[in-house]
Amino acid sequence: MKIGVIVFPGSNCDHDAFYAASHNLGQPAEFIWHDSDSLGDVDAVILPGGFSYGDYLRCGAIAKFSPVMRAVRRFAKDGGLVLGVCNGFQILVESGLLPGALIRNRSLKFICRELRLRAGATDSPFTNAAPPGAELRMPIAHGEGCYFADERTLDELEAEDRVAFRYVDNANGSLRDIAGVLSRERNVMGMMPHPERATEPLMGSSDGLVVFQSMIRAAARV
Amino acid sequence: MTTEAMTPELIAQHQLTPDEYAKIVAILGREPSYTELGIFSVMWSEHCSYKSSRLHLKKLPTRGKAVVQGPGENAGIVDIGGGYVAAFKIESHNHPSFIEPFQGAATGVGGILRDIFTMGARPIAVMDSLRFGRVDEGANAPRNRRIVSGVVSGIAHYGNCFGVPTVGGECIFEPCYDGNPLVNVFALGVCRKEEIFYAKAAGVGNPVIYVGSRTGRDGIHGASMASAEFTEESKQKRPNVQVGDPFMEKLLLEACLEAMRTGAIVGIQDMGAAGLTCSTCEMGSRGEVGIEIELDRVPQRATGMTPYEIMLSESQERMLLVADKGREEEVFRVFRKWGLEAVEIGVVTGDGKLRVKHHGAVVAEIPNRELADEAPLYDRPHTQPPRSAPNPASLPAGDVQAALPKLLASTDLCSKRWIWEQYDYQVRTNTVAGPERTDAAIVRIKETGVSLAMALDGNQRYSYLDPREGAKLAVAECCRNLATVGALPIAATNCLNFGNPERPEIMAQLVEAIEGIAEACQFFETPITGGNVSLYNETLGEGIYPTPVLGIVGMMKTAEPVGIAFRNAGRSVMLLGGIGGCNETDFGGTQYVKAMLGGLWGVPPALDMDRERRVHDAIREILAAGLAESAHDLSDGGLAVALAECSFGPAGIGAQIDLDSDLRPEFLCFHEAPSRILLSTARPQRVAEIAARLRLEAPVLGVTIEKGIEIRQCSMTLGAWEISSLKSSYSQALETYVR
Numbered sequence: 001m002k003i004g005v006i007v008f009p010g011s012n013c014d015h016d017a018f019y020a021a022s023h024n025l026g027q028p029a030e031f032i033w034h035d036s037d038s039l040g041d042v043d044a045v046i047l048p049g050g051f052s053y054g055d056y057l058r059c060g061a062i063a064k065f066s067p068v069m070r071a072v073r074r075f076a077k078d079g080g081l082v083l084g085v086c087n088g089f090q091i092l093v094e095s096g097l098l099p100g101a102l103i104r105n106r107s108l109k110f111i112c113r114e115l116r117l118r119a120g121a122t123d124s125p126f127t128n129a130a131p132p133g134a135e136l137r138m139p140i141a142h143g144e145g146c147y148f149a150d151e152r153t154l155d156e157l158e159a160e161d162r163v164a165f166r167y168v169d170n171a172n173g174s175l176r177d178i179a180g181v182l183s184r185e186r187n188v189m190g191m192m193p194h195p196e197r198a199t200e201p202l203m204g205s206s207d208g209l210v211v212f213q214s215m216i217r218a219a220a221r222v
Numbered sequence: 223m224t225t226e227a228m229t230p231e232l233i234a235q236h237q238l239t240p241d242e243y244a245k246i247v248a249i250l251g252r253e254p255s256y257t258e259l260g261i262f263s264v265m266w267s268e269h270c271s272y273k274s275s276r277l278h279l280k281k282l283p284t285r286g287k288a289v290v291q292g293p294g295e296n297a298g299i300v301d302i303g304g305g306y307v308a309a310f311k312i313e314s315h316n317h318p319s320f321i322e323p324f325q326g327a328a329t330g331v332g333g334i335l336r337d338i339f340t341m342g343a344r345p346i347a348v349m350d351s352l353r354f355g356r357v358d359e360g361a362n363a364p365r366n367r368r369i370v371s372g373v374v375s376g377i378a379h380y381g382n383c384f385g386v387p388t389v390g391g392e393c394i395f396e397p398c399y400d401g402n403p404l405v406n407v408f409a410l411g412v413c414r415k416e417e418i419f420y421a422k423a424a425g426v427g428n429p430v431i432y433v434g435s436r437t438g439r440d441g442i443h444g445a446s447m448a449s450a451e452f453t454e455e456s457k458q459k460r461p462n463v464q465v466g467d468p469f470m471e472k473l474l475l476e477a478c479l480e481a482m483r484t485g486a487i488v489g490i491q492d493m494g495a496a497g498l499t500c501s502t503c504e505m506g507s508r509g510e511v512g513i514e515i516e517l518d519r520v521p522q523r524a525t526g527m528t529p530y531e532i533m534l535s536e537s538q539e540r541m542l543l544v545a546d547k548g549r550e551e552e553v554f555r556v557f558r559k560w561g562l563e564a565v566e567i568g569v570v571t572g573d574g575k576l577r578v579k580h581h582g583a584v585v586a587e588i589p590n591r592e593l594a595d596e597a598p599l600y601d602r603p604h605t606q607p608p609r610s611a612p613n614p615a616s617l618p619a620g621d622v623q624a625a626l627p628k629l630l631a632s633t634d635l636c637s638k639r640w641i642w643e644q645y646d647y648q649v650r651t652n653t654v655a656g657p658e659r660t661d662a663a664i665v666r667i668k669e670t671g672v673s674l675a676m677a678l679d680g681n682q683r684y685s686y687l688d689p690r691e692g693a694k695l696a697v698a699e700c701c702r703n704l705a706t707v708g709a710l711p712i713a714a715t716n717c718l719n720f721g722n723p724e725r726p727e728i729m730a731q732l733v734e735a736i737e738g739i740a741e742a743c744q745f746f747e748t749p750i751t752g753g754n755v756s757l758y759n760e761t762l763g764e765g766i767y768p769t770p771v772l773g774i775v776g777m778m779k780t781a782e783p784v785g786i787a788f789r790n791a792g793r794s795v796m797l798l799g800g801i802g803g804c805n806e807t808d809f810g811g812t813q814y815v816k817a818m819l820g821g822l823w824g825v826p827p828a829l830d831m832d833r834e835r836r837v838h839d840a841i842r843e844i845l846a847a848g849l850a851e852s853a854h855d856l857s858d859g860g861l862a863v864a865l866a867e868c869s870f871g872p873a874g875i876g877a878q879i880d881l882d883s884d885l886r887p888e889f890l891c892f893h894e895a896p897s898r899i900l901l902s903t904a905r906p907q908r909v910a911e912i913a914a915r916l917r918l919e920a921p922v923l924g925v926t927i928e929k930g931i932e933i934r935q936c937s938m939t940l941g942a943w944e945i946s947s948l949k950s951s952y953s954q955a956l957e958t959y960v961r
Contacts, residue, residue, distance in 0.1 A: 009476070009560060010469050012385025016651045019668070049649075051383045054469030110378050110644045141382070141646040197648050202666065202782060 001219040003029040004042035006068055006088075013049030013086065013196065020196035021046070025212050037067045043219045044081035045072060047088025049141070049194060059102065059144050060091035069095055081125055081215055082188040086142055089180070089190030098181055098190045099157065100149035106173030110143040113171055114204060117179050117193060120163035124182050125218030126189040127164055129210045135168055136207035138193040145192040147174035147181070157181055164189050226256040236263035242598050249592045257529045257578065257586045262593065264443070264496040264534055265503065268757050271597030274723040275755045278733050281740045286749040288712045296337040296421055296491065297411075298751020300713045302777060304670030307418060309343040310410035312351075312678070312717040312773045314756035318463040319405040323372025324379070327405050328466040331380040332538055334409040336492035339475050340541065342419040342482055343411030346652055347665045348381050350391040350407045351678045351717070351771045352641075355400030357959045358633050362400045367960050369403050376466075377407070378644040383468035384475070387653050388645035390663035392678055395633040401761030406717040406754075408678055408773040412667060419482055421491035421501075423509040423544045423570050428488055430502070430513055430568035431550070433557055434474050434540040436523035437498070440464045441536025470539040477560035478541060484556065486549035493540040499533045501542040502568075503576045506590035513590070514577040515568030529578060529585040544570055604729035607689050607768070611823050613806050618819075620888025622933065623941035625818055626862050629892070630948055632817040635859045636955035655783050661703040661855050666780045673780040675709035680771035681858075683811045684826035689731040691826045693738030693770045698834045698896050700774040701746045702855045705838035706899055707783050708845040709776030714743055716753040716772050721765025723757050731768040732757075739770060745831045748774050784845055786854040787871020793851055793926045794906035795877050797861070797898060798844075799837045800919030802827075804885060804893035813859045814892035827895040834897040836916040841899050843912050849905045856898040862891035862933060862941075864900050869931050870949045877902075879924030880934040887940050891933060902926050 003021045007014045014031065021029040032039060034052075039045060052063035063069065069091070076082050076097055084092040092098045105111055114137055119130035130136065149157070154176055157163055165180035172192070180191030195208030226232075233243045236259055246254055246262050254262065268274060284292035290307055291299035297311040315330025331348065338345045352373060355366040381388045386409070423430070441464035481487055489509065491501045498520070506513040517532050527535075545553045550566065557564035571577070576593060578586040629635050642657040654673055655664040662677040679700040685692030701711045716739055721728040743750055759766045809815060810824030844850050852871075856864045869876040883890050903909050906922050913920035932942040 010383070010472055012383075012472065012649055016649070019651060023668075050385060051469060051472070054383070054467075056469070109375075110382060110646070112643055112646045112648060139648055141648060143382075194648075197651055199651075202654055202780070203648075203651055 001027050001043045001216045002041065003027055004032045004039050004045045005029060006034065006045060006047050007031045008034045008050065008052040008063055008066065010052050010054055011048050011050035013194065017046045017048040017196045020199040021212065024199040027216065032068060034066045034068045037071050039071050039075050044083065044215055045075060047084040047091055049086030049088060052087055052091060059087060060094035063091045064095040073097065076188050079185065079187050081219065083126060083215065084190035085194055085196065086192055089192055090144065092188060092190040097188050098183055099153050100147055100181065102144050103146045103148045104144050105146050111171050112139065112141040114139045115171055115193065116168035117165045118168060120166050121161045121182060124164060124186050124189065126211055126214050128217055129213040136210065137205040138195055138198045138208050140171065140193050142192055146172045147178040149175065160184065165191055165193065228253050228259065236260065237267065238263055242266060245598065249589065255585060257533060258588060260530045260534050261499045261586055261588060264499055265593050266597040270496050270500060272755055273598050274600050274602050274757060275718065275732060276599055277601055278736045281736055282750040283740060283744045284749050284751065286713060286747060289749055289751055291751065293750065293752045296340050298713065298715060299341065299418060300751065300775065301415065302667065302674065303672055305414055306412055306667060306670055307415050308410055308412050308674060308775065309338050309341045310408065310715060310775055311337055311752045312406055312408040312715045312771065313754045314717050314719060315405045315407065316403065316719065316756050316759055319373055320401065320403055322463040323369045324376040325465050326463055327373040327376030328380040329464045329538055330405050330407045331377055332466045332468065332471050333494045334407045335384060335386065335471060336494065338409050338411035339478060340419065340421060340490050340492045342417045343413040344479060345386045345409050345411040346650055347410045347663065347676065348386050348388045348407060349663060349676060349678050349773065350377055350388065350405065351680060352391065352393040353399045353404035353682065353769060354395050356395050356397055360397065366400065370960050373403065373405055374641050374644055380466055380468045382646045384472050385649050387647045387649050389647050389653055389665060390657050390678065393638050393641060396682060396767060398766045401764065402759045402766050404719050404769060406771050408715065410674065410676060410775065417482065419487065419490050421505050421508060422489040423505040423511050423513060424488050426511065426570055426572040428544050428547050428570045429550050429566045430515060430570060431543050431545055431553065431564055432520060432540065432567045433543065433562055433564040435467065435470055435537055436521040437532055437535045438523040438537045439527065439531055439535060442531055442534045464536050464538045466538050473560045473562055474539055474541060477557050477562050481553050481556040484552045486546050486552045488544040488546060490541060490543040493542060495536065497534060497536050503590045503594045505542065505544065506576055507594035510574065512571035512573040512575040512577065513568060514571050517578060517580045519565055519567040521563050521565055529580040533578060602723050602729045603726045604733050605726040607731045607734060608727050609687065613810065613823050614821065617806055620886065622862065622887050622891050625814065625888065625892065626866060626941055626943065627948055627951055629813060629817050629859050629863055630866055631951040631955040632813065633959060635813055635863055637953045638956060639953060640956045640960065654780065655707065659785050660783050661706040661786065662709065664707060664783055671780050673778050675704045675707050675776045675778055676773065677703035678771060678773045679703065680769055682767035682769040683822055685735060685770060686767040687811050687824065687826050689734040689768050690738035691829065693735040694742040694829050695826055695896060696770060696772045697739060697742035697746060698829055698831065699857055700772045701748065701838060702834065704774060704776035705841050706853050706855045707778065708842055709778040710842065711746060711748045711774050711776040713751050714748040714772055714774045716750055716770060718755045719759055719766065719769040719771065720757050721760045728765055735768055735770045742831065746835065784850050784853050785871065786868055787852055787873065788868050788875040788877065788902050788926045789851045789871065789873050791875055791926050791928045793902040793904055795879055795900065795902050795923045795926060796906060796909055796920050797900055797923050798840055798913055798918060798920045799898035800921060801881060801883050802895035802898060804889040804895060809889055809893055812892055812894045814888060829896050836918055837897045837899060840912055840916045840918055844909055847908065849908050850901040850903050853899055853901040856900060858894065860892040860894050866931060866948055868900060869945050870952065874945060875926050876929060876931040876945050877924055877926045878932040880937060881923060882936060887935055890935060891940065
């Protein structure tokens with residue numbers, strides 16, 4: 001599976017996503033600069049964590065206008081796999097590719113902490129390798145990661161089995177413990193925890209591998 | 223050049239003495255212009271010129287096997303093998319952090335990060351050493367809480383956005399920092415050895431290029447502000463504090479590293495303290511060339527700025543570089559890609575002078591070398607450091623059972639989780655050990671299989687009681703922290719925070735601390751490769767305790783480290799280095815005396831450096847042989863506090879120990895003698911053999927157990943505790959104080 005890692009000028013987890021994909025998962029990977037209007041021949045894209053364009057306004061509010069996001073939208077529409085992590089999730093939500101919003105953590109403080117989560121839906125391209133019900137350990141590192149949506153949207157997400165991950169330890173106040181959500185077509189997923197930071201024992205956990213392994217499995221099926 | 227009347231008042235306002243002014247006139251052969259006066263005043267400020275400390279800083283050891291670049295550049299550089307080097311340094315941003323905590327601390331982080339990447343190294347770790355006034359009680363607690371909150375948010379804001387992990391540090395509270403908090407930031411970066419860049423101009427005719435943020439009126443006289451005591455008027459200096467833009471810094475980082483790879487850059491320096499003035503004259507001086515700039519070309523964010531203001535502005539996120547003539551476009555192309563404004567503002571000349579033009583007219587013309595390197599040098603009188611009170615008439619009997627919970631919930635000893643969770647300590651996925659998991663932070667170098675361990679240490683109470691011994695103890699503790707994770711220390715940086723050096727007793731503290739650092743760094747083979755001196759840390763005549771902070775870097779193989787926490791029950795608990803001795807006099811600086819008795823007296827505990835080094839050698843050997851399951855050095859709070867911390871791990875394993883000693887119970891449990899490491903092992907015999915070979919005691923104190931902590935003395939119970947209750951007060955204390 002060839003993975004494209006989108007690089008906004010303020011991305012700072014781009015190298016980490018690249019390293020996890022190429023070194024720890026042995027997949028071909030390449031960086032895609034924010035002003036390119038094509039994603040080339042990649043099978044999946046990752047929107048990494050960071051501060052896209054500084055994010056002094058709402059996180060991801062400017063990124064949604066970038067040229068590369070037009071390409072990402074087309075790619076998603078054509079069924080391509082799009083994973084947004086942290087700032088990537090915020091950008092996907094701002095771009096309207098995923099429902100809801102990410103507001104400031106309830107504590108109003110940035111939190112960097114390893115948390116326990118569980119895969120909600122397990123029949124998705126991002127969670128199919130997750131053992132049902134198993135607790136996964138992955139870190140969060142964000143100031144605006146509290147998932148928020150109206151009741152109807154939340155009900156709909158649950159009814160359509162689109163909650164990809166739920167916190168066991170809900171540190172940011174997310175509604176219904178939601179840590180990650182899927183698009184209706186299930187090929188776009190955003191999550192606040194960092195799977196790329198949990199891809200080898202030296203990082204403290206390898207549980208993030210399931211996200212990438214699921215994607216590899218899904219891509220192989222196509 | 224227009225001349226303004228140089229009145230004694232104007233000269234004094236620029237914090238220049240009549241003698242210093244006479245020297246300026248001698249250098250120039252005429253009266254300076256107003257702009258020139260401003261330029262001299264910042265370059266010859268204490269902050270930029272180290273005029274009070276330079277004479278003594280020469281005593282520090284600066285050479286060693288691993289040292290590639292010692293003091294004098296933007297950061298020190300050491301060889302870390304595999305073709306890679308590490309650039310690192312510590313800097314203070316104390317004065318701005320008091321005036322405007324958030325931006326003061328944020329720009330402190332920004333400044334040190336630029337010092338690292340201006341050398342070609344990508345920053346991969348930050349640590350900070352913080353000192354505040356009391357937040358738990360006292361009239362100033364509300365203000366101090368605000369300062370703590372602001373400083374921590376400022377560091378988080380800048381480091382998190384920039385994308386560098388903040389992997390460790392220390393934070394201590396004393397009333398002496400009430401009006402004068404200390405914010406010392408350490409940063410470390412890596413690059414390939416052949417990729418190092420220096421802040422040196424060369425090549426007559428080469429273009430001088432300005433890149434980054436526009437120049438505004440912010441931060442004018444920041445360096446001079448940092449070189450004076452605080453008074454009631456200091457609040458009015460808020461405009462002197464700069465505003466940080468970490469996103470701009472991130473762009474500068476990426477663009478500069480990419481531009482460096484074109485091979486078209488000759489030299490580069492960030493614009494930090496004293497801004498454009500400092501970067502031009504220092505680059506010129508190092509390269510023994512002149513630099514001529516035209517201020518009309520400097521990107522400006524305010525209209526009508528005078529040459530004086532442009533030269534002295536400390537607007538953040540700006541770099542100055544010299545490129546190869548004819549290859550400018552290669553450099554500009556990279557900056558354009560990153561959306562940065564880069565402008566050719568001048569040229570390298572052969573006359574050794576800094577020549578500043580404004581609308582085509584020369585407004586300043588000063589020889590670079592005299593300006594940058596021949597600042598006044600003072601051998602300030604130093605008498606004896608002030609010593610503390612004598613021992614109290616009688617010491618009340620201690621209650622170990624009650625004291626341990628109280629100590630663990632005290633501001634200095636409690637968990638600093640509330641602080642470090644606000645920092646992204648993992649970004650770049652190199653953090654092998656972040657805060658509070660081990661005694662030193664560990665960051666791996668993915669390319670080489672080597673990891674760097676790093677620690678910051680300082681003990682202002684000991685330094686107050688005896689600046690020389692306090693400084694030596696800080697070096698020893700830092701090296702011990704590194705040894706406890708299995709690393710070999712290779713080099714050091716220091717941040718010297720002191721009061722007004724014009725007072726002979728304060729100057730004496732500075733001299734003794736430097737000599738102590740010199741002696742210990744020589745002994746432990748950790749040369750000082752750079753650092754920072756922050757003087758005039760006084761508010762309304764009240765000086766801080768002398769606070770030398772050491773940052774030491776060590777090397778180790780990349781592997782899962784042994785942590786502080788006990789992992790299995792039924793293991794032997796051993797104290798490498800032995801229980802040690804203590805008396806009333808050297809108990810006076812301990813955390814026990816501070817938290818339980820509110821006192822400070824006596825002298826620091828004695829340090830036997832030779833024995834200390836044998837302890838380091840022993841623990842490294844024990845760890846290399848895989849004999850220890852946990853290891854934690856004894857420092858603030860002594861044995862009982864260390865034992866509790868070892869019991870706070872995820873496994874919830876505690877210990878039962880029985881101490882064979884006739885010391886007073888509170889001495890036994892809480893004294894802070896150095897050279898001791900608490901470890902748990904399944905192979906006590908092998909550990910004992912290694913210790914014995916190195917002529918060290920290593921008594922087995924007891925055993926790890928499933929539940930609880932118990933300390934006995936000669937079979938009599940001094941205290942027994944549930945881990946969960948100790949741990950919850952330890953973990954939650956800070957939040958309750960600062961909220």
